[in-house]
Structure formats: C-alpha cells, structure tokens
Amino acid sequence: xxxxxxxxxxxxxxxxxxxxxxxxxxxxxxxxxxxxxxxxxxxxxxxxxxxxxxxxxxxxxxxxxxxxxxxxxxxxxxxxxxxxxxxxxxxxxxxxxxxxxxxxxxxxxxxxxxxxxxxxxxxxxxxxxxxxxxxxxxxxxxxxxxxxxxxxxxxxxxxxxxxxxxxxxxxxxxxxxxxxxxxxxxxxxxxxxxxxxxxxxxxxxx
Amino acid sequence: xxxxxxxxxxxxxxxxxxxxxxxxxxxxxxxxxxxxxxxxxxxxxxxxxxxxxxxxxxxxxxxxxxxxxxxxxxxxxxxxxxxxxxxxxxxxxxxxxxxxxxxxxxxxxxxxxxxxxxxxxxxxxxxxxxxxxxxxxxxxxxxxxxxxxxxxxxxxxxxxxxxxxxxxxxxxxxxxxxxxxxxxxxxxxxxxxxxxxxxxxxxxxxxxxxxxxxxxxxxxxxxxxxxxxxxxxxxxxxxxxxxxxxxxxxxxxxxxxxxxxxxxxxxxxxxxxxxxxxxxxxxxxxxxxxxxxxxxxxxxxxxxxxxxxxxxxxxxxxxxxxxxxxxxxxxxxxxxxxxxxxxxxxxxxxxxxxxxxxxxxxxxxxxxxxxxxxxxxxxxxxxxxxxxxxxxxxxxxxxxxxxxxxxxxxxxxxxxxxxxxxxxxxxxxxxxxxxxxxxxxxxxxxxxxxxxxxxxxxxxxxxxxxxxxxxxxxxxxxxxxxxxxxxxxxxxxxxxxxxxxxxxxxxxxxxxxxxxxxxxxxxxxxxxxxxxxxxxxxxxxxxxxxxxxxxxxxxxxxxxxxxxxxxxxxxxxxxxxxxxxxxxxxxxxxxxxxxxxxxxxxxxxxxxxxxxxxxxxxxxxxxxxxxxxxxxxxxxxxxxxxxxxxxxxxxxxxxxxxxxxxxxxxxxxxxxxxxxxxxxxxxxxxxxxxxxxxxxxxxxxxxxxxxxxxxxxxxxxxxxxxxxxx
Numbered sequence: 065x066x067x068x069x070x071x072x073x074x075x076x077x078x079x080x081x082x083x084x085x086x087x088x089x090x091x092x093x094x095x096x097x098x099x100x101x102x103x104x105x106x107x108x109x110x111x112x113x114x115x116x117x118x119x120x121x122x123x124x125x126x127x128x129x130x131x132x133x134x135x136x137x138x139x140x141x142x143x144x145x146x147x148x149x150x151x152x153x154x155x156x157x158x159x160x161x162x163x164x165x166x167x168x169x170x171x172x173x174x175x176x177x178x179x180x181x182x183x184x185x186x187x188x189x190x191x192x193x194x195x196x197x198x199x200x201x202x203x204x205x206x207x208x209x210x211x212x213x214x215x216x217x218x219x220x221x222x223x224x225x226x227x228x229x230x231x232x233x234x235x236x237x238x239x240x241x242x243x244x245x246x247x248x249x250x251x252x253x254x255x256x257x258x259x260x261x262x263x264x265x266x267x268x269x270x
Numbered sequence: 271x272x273x274x275x276x277x278x279x280x281x282x283x284x285x286x287x288x289x290x291x292x293x294x295x296x297x298x299x300x301x302x303x304x305x306x307x308x309x310x311x312x313x314x315x316x317x318x319x320x321x322x323x324x325x326x327x328x329x330x331x332x333x334x335x336x337x338x339x340x341x342x343x344x345x346x347x348x349x350x351x352x353x354x355x356x357x358x359x360x361x362x363x364x365x366x367x368x369x370x371x372x373x374x375x376x377x378x379x380x381x382x383x384x385x386x387x388x389x390x391x392x393x394x395x396x397x398x399x400x401x402x403x404x405x406x407x408x409x410x411x412x413x414x415x416x417x418x419x420x421x422x423x424x425x426x427x428x429x430x431x432x433x434x435x436x437x438x439x440x441x442x443x444x445x446x447x448x449x450x451x452x453x454x455x456x457x458x459x460x461x462x463x464x465x466x467x468x469x470x471x472x473x474x475x476x477x478x479x480x481x482x483x484x485x486x487x488x489x490x491x492x493x494x495x496x497x498x499x500x501x502x503x504x505x506x507x508x509x510x511x512x513x514x515x516x517x518x519x520x521x522x523x524x525x526x527x528x529x530x531x532x533x534x535x536x537x538x539x540x541x542x543x544x545x546x547x548x549x550x551x552x553x554x555x556x557x558x559x560x561x562x563x564x565x566x567x568x569x570x571x572x573x574x575x576x577x578x579x580x581x582x583x584x585x586x587x588x589x590x591x592x593x594x595x596x597x598x599x600x601x602x603x604x605x606x607x608x609x610x611x612x613x614x615x616x617x618x619x620x621x622x623x624x625x626x627x628x629x630x631x632x633x634x635x636x637x638x639x640x641x642x643x644x645x646x647x648x649x650x651x652x653x654x655x656x657x658x659x660x661x662x663x664x665x666x667x668x669x670x671x672x673x674x675x676x677x678x679x680x681x682x683x684x685x686x687x688x689x690x691x692x693x694x695x696x697x698x699x700x701x702x703x704x705x706x707x708x709x710x711x712x713x714x715x716x717x718x719x720x721x722x723x724x725x726x727x728x729x730x731x732x733x734x735x736x737x738x739x740x741x742x743x744x745x746x747x748x749x750x751x752x753x754x755x756x757x758x759x760x761x762x763x764x765x766x767x768x769x770x771x772x773x774x775x776x777x778x779x780x781x782x783x784x785x786x787x788x789x790x791x792x793x794x795x796x797x798x799x800x801x802x803x804x805x806x807x808x809x810x811x812x813x814x815x816x817x818x819x820x821x822x823x824x825x826x827x828x829x830x831x832x833x834x835x836x837x838x839x840x841x842x843x844x845x846x847x848x849x850x851x852x853x854x855x856x857x858x859x860x861x862x863x864x865x866x867x868x869x870x871x872x873x874x875x876x877x878x879x880x881x882x883x884x885x886x887x888x889x890x891x892x893x894x895x896x897x898x899x900x901x902x903x904x905x906x907x908x909x910x911x912x913x914x915x916x917x918x919x920x921x922x923x924x925x926x927x928x929x930x931x932x933x934x935x936x937x938x939x940x941x942x943x944x945x946x947x948x949x950x951x952x953x954x955x956x957x958x959x960x961x962x963x964x965x966x967x968x969x970x971x972x973x974x975x976x977x978x979x980x981x982x983x984x985x986x987x988x989x990x991x992x993x994x995x996x
Contacts, residue, residue: 133366144310144365149302150295152494154443155527155925162443190295199290207289210893214733215292216443216494222293244933248925250443250495251733252900254933256893 112180119179123148124192132179138172139163141179142189150190150219154248161247164220165189171227173246190219193226202226205260213251221247221257229264237261271788273849273884273947278813279746281945283889286735287757288492297492300464303449305520309338311361311513312368313506314375315529316350319384319600319918320398323348323357323377330374331360336367339517340375341509349382349400351567352601353919354532359509361521384600386913388539388564391597398600399567409562409594410575421556421589425547428556429626433618434541435963435981436910437564439531439928440607444494446504446534447524450511456518459511460487463503464524466496467769468728472762474502475511490730490760497732497901498606499535501769531923535605536911538572539563540614541980544622546579552632554585554641559618562595565604569596572604573618574611580619581700584643584661600918601911606771608898609703609956613905613963617981620699620964624971628685634968635678635698639669655949657702657853664944665700668857668879671942672698676859676877686975691867694874697968698859699961705882705953707777707850712765715744715783715790718838721828723748725757725786728764729779734955735890739776742887743783747791749813749827765842773953777850780886780951785843793839794831801833851949856880856957858899860965861937864973866992869985873903873966876937881944883952888943895958896939902962903937904930907982929982 113134121128123146130145139156142148142165151174154162158176165174166188174182193200199207203222212218221244228235228243235243240261249257262269273280291297316323324347328340340360344350350357358375362368385391385398391405398405422428448463448471459479465471465488472488479486493500503511510523525534542561548554557579563572577583578592627634642665649658657664673679682696716724725740737759741752748755758764768778791811798816799806808820816830817823825833861875878895885891908929912921922928963981970988971977976995978987 133364135366140365143302144304147304149298149304152299152301152443154445157527157924157926159925160443190293194290194294194296197290199294203290203293206293207285210286210289210735210889212286212289212292212733213735213893213897214443214495215288215297215492216299218293219295222295241933246932248443248930248932250441250497250901250930252897252936253893254900254936255896255939257933258938 119183121146121179121182121187122185123187124189134178134180136179137175138177138179138182139174142174148189148191152216152219154216161224162217162220164223164247166223166227169227169230171224190222193222200226201264202229205263209256209259209263211253211256211260213253217247217249221249235265237265237267240265271784273784273950274746277746279742279752281885281888281947284738284742284752284887285889286738287741287752288737292492299444299492299494300448300462300490301444301494301524303462303522305449305451308449308520308522309361309363309517310365310368311359311510311521311523312372313356313509313529314358314372314377316355316357316379317353318379318381319353319386320382321350321379322382323350324380325378326358327376328358330376331371334362334367334371334374336363337371338362338519339513341512341516343505343509351399354529354602356505356509359513359523361513361517384918386599386601386918387915388541388562388597388599390915391599392562399598403598405598407569407596407598409572409596411593413591414589417589417591421591422547424549425555426550426630428545428547429622429629430543430545431622431625431977432543432979433621434979435539435614435617435905437539438537438905438909439911440497440499440535440605441531441928441930442495442497442499442534445525445527445530446500446506448503448507448510449520449522450514451520452515456515457481458485460489461503461507461511462489463507464493464500465490465502466493466500466730466732466771467502468730468760469762469766470501470769471503475508478508479511488762493730493732495733496770497608498610498771501771527925528923531928532920533602535607536566536602537607538565538604538614540573540618542618544618546622546626548626548630550630552630552637552640554582554588556589557582558591560593561618562597563614564597564599566601567598568603569598570604571611572596573614577615578619580612580615581643581702582619582641585641586644601913601920608901609960612701612703612960613902616699616701616961616964617967620961621967621977624697624968625977633682635669635673635682638698638700639666642666655851661855664855664881665857668855668881668944671944672857672859672877672879675940675942678859682972685972691865693864693866693973695862695864695969695971695973696859697965697970697972698857699964699968701856701957701960703773703854703957703960704852705773705777705854705957706852707781707845707951708768708774709778709845710766711768711778711782711845712842713740713779713782713786714764714840714842715786716838716840717790717794717831719831719834719836721831723750723755725755725783726764727759727767727779728762729767729775730760730770732770734775734894735887736775736779738890739780739886740783743780744787747784747787749811749815773955773957775953776886777951777953778845781849782843782845784849785846786841787843789841789843790839793841797839798830798833802830848950850951851883852952854881854952854957856961858961858965860962860969862966862969862973864970864988866974869988871907871970871983871988873907873937876939878939878958879942879944880954880958881946882954883949884947885943885945886951891943891954892941894954895941898958899939899962900931900936901959903966905981906963906966907931910982
C-alpha cells in the first residue's frame with residue numbers, strides 16, 4: 065500500500081520532496097548549464113532524529129565526534145558530550161553571553177544554536193587562548209588587571225573581546241565595549257575590564 | 271605573632287593566582303564536573319503559588335527512554351506555599367531525557383489562594399500560608415523616651431517621604447547545585463558543590479544520610495558566585511545525592527536559570543514612610559519610619575530594624591520612632607544577600623536625609639559631617655582600634671577624601687538646577703558593616719625540602735581572591751613571592767573552616783595563615799639550624815634567603831630547604847583574636863545624568879572611599895569595591911523580581927527581562943582604599959555595595975529636584991515623579 069493511498073492528498077514527506085525538486089529546477093534555469101547542481105535537495109538535508117545522530121565538530125582545532133539528539137544545543141554538546149567546559153551555561157536563552165564561542169571567527173551564543181548546525185565550522189572556545197603556560201594577550205590582560213572575580217562569565221567575555229580585536233585590530237575602547245554588550249558579569253568586573261581594554265588598545269584611561 | 275610592621279607584599283597589588291585558569295576556561299566549577307557514567311537530574315516544581323498536592327504519578331516517567339531513578343520530595347496532601355517548590359526529583363542518562371521524564375510526571379493539585387504583592391497582603395482578609403500563619407507579622411516597634419513630646423520641638427519644619435525597593439535575585443551565574451558520587455557500597459559520598467560553605471555542606475549531607483561526617487567529602491575548587499545564597503546542599507543537593515544512591519551512579523543536578531531565580535534566593539523588599547527633622551542649623555533631631563518588606567514565605571528579617579536610622583542610629587539624643595512589618599508572601603524564602611538588610615536601611619535613611627537637607631537648604635555633605643556618630647570615649651580607652659573608638663574619625667577622613675576626589679564643592683548644586691533636558695546630579699550616602707574574623711579556620715603550611723611551599727585550607731573562593739590572600743600572607747613571612755606558594759583550598763578534608771558569610775573569609779583565614787606560617791617558619795628554622803652552623807635564634811629570613819645573623823652567612827631559600835633532608839615541615843594555625851577586627855565605614859558619591867524627556871538615568875561616574883583595616887591585597891580590595899558598586903547600580907537602576915498577582919508566578923525568572931547592566935551601562939568608578947594596618951584584617955565583600963543605590967537615588971534627586979520614591983529608578987518611575995512635580 066502506498067502512502068498516498070493511505071491518506072488523501074500529499075504526505076508531508078512527498079510535499080517536501082516535491083518542493084525541493086521544484087526549487088532545484090528553478091535554480092537550474094538561472095545558472096549556467098555547466099554548473100554542478102549538487103545532490104538532490106532531499107539528500108542534502110536528510111531527516112535527523114529524534115534519536116541520537118553522529119556529529120563531527122572541530123573544536124579548538126581538534127576533530128571530535130559524538131552522538132547527540134538533534135535537539136541538543138552546541139553548548140550542551142560541548143559541555144555534556146565532549147567535556148569542553150570553558151563555555152558556561154548561565155541563562156541558556158541568549159541573554160548573558162557566558163556561552164560565547166567563535167564559529168569561523170564569528171561570535172555566537174552556543175546556547176542558541178544546535179550542535180548539528182556547527183558541523184564543518186571551526187569552533188573556538190576560551191581554552192584555545194592558551195598554549196602551555198603562555199596566555200593569549202586577551203586572557204593575560206584579564207589576569208593583569210583583575211577583570212574577573214568568580215570567573216564564571218569570564219571565558220565568554222574573553223572570547224567576545226578576542227573576536228572584536230581579531231576582526232578589527234585597531235578597535236577603539238568604545239568599539240571593544242560595544243562588542244561586549246551581549247555579555248553580563250554579576251560580580252561587577254567591568255571597571256577592571258576597561259583597564260584591560262585600554263591596555264589591549266594601547267590607550268590610556270582618562 | 272602580630273602582623274609585620276614593614277610589609278613587602280601585604281597591601282600591594284597582587285594578581286589572583288587562579289586568574290589564568292579562569293580566564294582561559296580551564297578552571298573546573300561544579301557545573302563543569304563530568305564523571306564517568308554520570309547521570310543528569312532535574313526537579314519537578316509546583317507551578318502554583320499555593321496548592322495542596324493531591325496525587326503524584328511517576329509511572330509515565332519511568333517508561334521514558336533513559337530514565338534511571340526518581341526521588342519524591344513531598345507526600346500527597348502536602349501544602350506547598352510558592353511557585354517553584356520542589357515536588358519530585360528524577361535522573362536519566364542525558365539532560366534531554368531527564369527533561370522528557372519531567373514532562374511525563376503527572377501531579378494533581380488543589381489550587382489555593384495566594385498573595386505575592388506586599389500591598390495586596392496588607393489589605394487581604396485571609397491568610398495564604400496555612401493554618402495559624404499570618405501574612406502580615408510584626409517586625410519591631412521602638413520609640414525613644416518622650417518622643418511624642420520632644421521629637422518636633424525646636425526644629426525646622428519636618429520632611430516626610432516614601433521610599434522603597436522591590437525584591438531582587440542573587441542571580442549567581444553558576445546556579446545552585448552539585449555532582450554527587452557514592453562509593454560502591456554507598457558508605458562514602460563525594461560531592462562537587464557550588465557552595466560558600468565547604469565543610470558545612472559536607473556536614474549537612476552527612477546528617478541527612480546519617481553517616482559520619484568523615485565519610486562525606488565536599489569539593490569546591492571554583493564556584494561561580496554566591497552572594498549569600500549558597501550555604502549548604504539545599505533540597506536539590508540532598509535530592510541529587512539521594513538519586514545518586516538509588517541509581518548507583520554519579521548524578522549532576524544544577525538548577526536551570528528559571529529555577530535559580532525562582533528558588534535560589536532573594537533579597538527582601540522594603541517600603542516605608544519616613545519623616546525627619548533637624549534644627550535650622552542642621553542638627554539632626556528626629557527620625558521616624560513605618561516600613562514593611564517581604565522575606566518571602568518565611569519570617570526572616572527584611573530591613574535591619576535595630577540599625578534604623580542607618581549609621582545615624584548612634585547619634586546621641588536623636589529622637590527615633592520606628593515600626594516594621596514583615597509581609598510573608600507566596601514566594602521563595604529570602605536568603606542572605608550581600609549585607610542583608612543594610613542596602614534597604616540605607617535607602618530608607620540616606621534618601622530622607624537628602625530630602626531634609628533640601629528643605630533646610632543645607633549641603634548634604636556638610637549635614638553628614640555635622641551629624642556623624644561620635645567616637646565612643648570608653649572604647650577609645652579600652653579598645654582604641656575598635657570601630658566604636660574610630661568611627662567619627664573614619665567617616666570624617668573618608669568624607670574629606672571623597673570631597674576632593676569628586677570635586678564635590680565644584681560639581682554639587684542645589685537640587686533641580688540646570689538647563690536643558692538632560693540634568694546632571696551628584697548624590698552621596700554612607701554605610702557601615704562588621705566583617706569580623708572568626709574561627710575555627712584551620713590553615714596548614716608545609717615547607718618541603720625542594721623549596722616548594724604548600725598552603726591548605728578547606729575555605730572557599732567565591733571570586734574574592736581567597737587563594738591569593740593565603741599565598742600573600744605565607745609569602746610575606748617566608749620571604750617568597752606569592753607565585754612561589756601552592757594553594758589548595760575548597761576540600762572539606764583539609765579541616766574546619768567557616769562559611770563565607772558576613773565578609774568574614776579574609777579576616778577569618780588570613781590570621782590563621784599567619785599563625786600557620788609563623789609556626790612552619792619556626793619548625794623550619796629549628797630543623798635546619800644544626801645544618802646551618804648555628805642556633806635557631808641566630809637564623810632569620812630575608813627575601814629569598816635564610817640568614818645567619820651571627821655568621822652573616824646568607825643561604826638561598828632552596829639551598830636552605832635542601833638542608834631539611836628528606837623530611838619537610840608542616841604546621842597548622844587557626845584564627846586567633848587580635849589579628850582581625852570588626853566594623854568599617856564607607857562613603858560613596860554617584861554622578862548621574864537624567865534625561866527628563868525619556869526618564870532614562872545613566873550613572874556616569876562613581877566614587878567610593880572604603881576602609882577595611884589592614885589591606886591584604888589592594889588589587890583584590892579594589893575589585894571588591896567596584897564590584898559592589900556595580901551590584902548597587904544594578905539595584906538602583908535595573909533589577910527587580912516581578913510577580914504576577916493573578917498567577918502568583920514570577921514573570922521574569924531569566925536574564926532577559928530581569929535586567930542587569932552590561933559594561934556600557936556602568937559608571938567610571940574611582941576607588942580609594944583607606945589602609946589602617948593597625949586595626950588588623952577586616953572583611954570587604956559586603957560594605958561597598960550597601961550605600962550605592964541610595965547615593966544614586968540622591969544623585970537623581972539632585973539632578974531633577976524631585977524624589978523618585980522606588981528603586982529601581984526606571985524611566986517610567988522617573989517620568990511619573992517628574993509629572994507629579996508639574
């Protein structure tokens with residue numbers, strides 16, 4: 065018995081397949097005929113879950129593999145499945161920035177994207193900003209100026225600040241502060257962060 | 271041995287030793303502990319502000335893939351008094367499955383009437399707290415002699431106002447919780463707990479499971495904030511350990527953000543009508559307050575009643591009348607939060623003082639100088655380093671310092687002056703706190719033959735820099751640098767230590783470290799003296815060297831340690847009186863800019879002058895002060911727990927609608943530490959957050975010339991206050 069005999073009309077799966085084919089056909093009409101259209105859309109977006117699926121993540125340059133349900137966020141995959149705990153879970157709703165990681169050099173809240181979506185991208189956490197005992201300039205400035213107390217928000221701030229300075233090495237202190245607007249510190253270390261920012265920007269505080 | 275009079279390391283700025291671990295995400299907090307085979311637990315909570323549990327059906331949860339164990343926390347028939355109260359804990363192989371289990375549990379409730387607003391409770395006719403319990407309870411009543419007769423005699427017209435602040439949440443970034451792991455035969459328990467009381471957490475778990483306290487080990491190497499809300503395993507900690515025993519596997523249970531805000535602790539609200547009078551020359555004569563606040567469902571204190579009017583309560587011949595009511599509501603219990611009662615006290619006092627100054631046309635800084643509590647004559651004789659002996663001197667010096675720092679006489683103007691829509695204002699407030707050291711606080715110092723030095727204590731570092739404090743004390747005495755010293759803290763088996771409450775950690779442990787290192791130094795010199803060609807009396811330590819004062823021979827530290835042979839020395843010390851003290855002052859000034867068209871208040875600059883006795887780590891002290899100020903600016907401008915009177919639930923248990931300021935929202939902060947080494951060590955954690963909100967409130971008043979009664983001073987409240995003026 066076929067699906068469409070069981071229920072009248074199109075099944076959800078058939079609809080998706082059909083619209084995918086239509087999209088591919090439309091695309092084909094507008095690109096040179098020599099272009100590789102790639103695999104059919106249905107195969108490019110396979111159905112995942114609800115059970116665990118195998119994912120491959122590149123974290124701080126290391127290839128890591130685990131099995132997670134599709135609903136697992138990047139943050140939880142890193143913390144609960146791969147034991148990468150520098151990114152912290154605080155609000156879990158994209159409000160506080162404690163889970164900030166770099167994804168192909170862009171900062172993201174890892175609580176607000178699925179682990180599946182991060183495959184094939186370079187994921188960097190605060191743990192990448194130290195080699196042996198040698199600290200990167202950003203975490204070193206946090207240490208020098210005491211820009212951390214309990215430290216639970218700190219890796220998120222460090223990653224956000226690192227990203228601003230990597231993207232724009234000539235960033236002004238105000239631009240760096242703007243880059244930290246998505247992060248919250250409860251102990252109140254902002255004043256010391258400003259000292260760290262001034263040092264990293266080679267400016268003096270007035 | 272007393273504190274050294276010449277200090278090489280103490281009082282200087284030393285970077286925190288664990289800074290590199292924290293800033294690179296390598297520091298492992300309890301939330302970060304992953305044990306082999308570890309399960310994840312969640313708690314099902316009552317969604318109603320007041321309800322009776324009729325029936326709990328866990329059977330559907332047991333069929334969920336990954337389910338491992340459940341632990342029922344309340345029996346059917348139990349009355350629950352706030353939304354968020356614990357019902358059932360479950361654990362599963364993954365967090366996702368634990369969440370699925372939670373959704374599958376069926377609980378039936380009889381929903382009962384609730385009250386979550388103080389003002390509603392004052393007018394309510396029935397109790398929502400069960401038989402025999404009242405929502406409105408007396409919280410204190412006090413009147414000085416002859417008040418009715420003399421209070422308003424010979425004074426300028428009195429000033430009256432209403433002031434207040436709502437309930438706030440600690441919002442610890444690492445939520446409450448722990449990882450629990452039993453040994454194979456379930457006789458020994460190890461927990462990695464986010465706590466500010468390491469040995470007490472182990473002890474409480476031992477009591478719960480009726481096992482010897484020696485069989486429970488609590489580990490807290492790093493913890494992500496407590497602010498007074500984390501003194502023990504709590505219900506979720508005990509439930510986690512129960513689940514671990516039932517499931518025969520390690521279990522992690524950390525609260526999620528909504529739980530953290532709904533059940534992790536709150537600072538009580540305080541609202542009051544207050545009245546004050548002074549002579550026309552500015553002599554403070556009378557203070558009257560009728561206030562109420564909510565400690566949540568329990569009956570804890572809200573304001574610090576005996577200390578009203580705050581700081582000025584010790585002014586002689588002041589006429590005082592105060593009444594307080596505790597409004598018990600259907601919401602979580604209050605927990606100590608960074609100087610319990612004091613910030614509310616300060617708002618109920620120091621804002622009224624500025625309103626009084628405005629009617630008298632007196633500069634509020636001069637008014638405070640004139641009305642400071644005096645030094646106590648007896649104390650000057652019997653205990654000259656006590657706060658009672660020094661308080662007038664301390665406040666006077668602090669006001670003189672801050673007056674220069676903020677250029678008060680140039681920048682302050684009478685309230686409400688200034689052109690244009692954006693008004694600038696300056697406001698001040700003053701505070702006091704105890705911060706006494708206490709014991710038992712055992713510290714062990716070991717000096718090894720390879721020259722390494724180890725310090726151990728079960729005490730915890732909440733973010734204050736406690737590791738660095740211990741290393742600095744030891745390095746000072748042994749002629750080393752702090753990074754030469756290895757510090758191990760946060761493990762209950764290192765012996766007794768007190769919880770980090772009341773700003774007591776540094777004054778409790780630094781003296782213990784001094785006693786321990788002095789004992790270790792003596793044992794060390796005694797052990798090596800025969801091999802150093804002299805008597806122990808001839809040996810002394812100078813930076814990097816052991817010196818024989820008779821032969822003038824100088825032996826480098828490592829070489830001297832090598833003469834220990836194979837055996838190192840190890841000694842302990844405890845807290846003893848005389849090395850720490852109690853009582854600090856503190857003065858703060860805020861500068862704000864108020865946009866009178868939008869109502870937005872920006873705190874632009876802030877000055878804080880703080881005494882703390884002997885400054886141990888100047889860098890850490892300054893961080894505590896500016897951090898306290900930032901918490902106070904949040905209290906003044908942004909944060910508040912908002913409860914819905916209809917559902918009885920908190921509507922903002924998150925970090926999106928529960929507002930906390932970011933780096934761009936915070937003022938430039940100038941800190942001055944007033945070092946008073948003759949007083950010994952005193953705690954710093956709490957005092958600098960106390961007077962911040964009142965200083966901001968006074969600055970807003972100074973800017974716009976009208977009082978915004980309730981904190982946080984949000985745009986709607988500012989605009990409403992401005993509208994009332996017009």
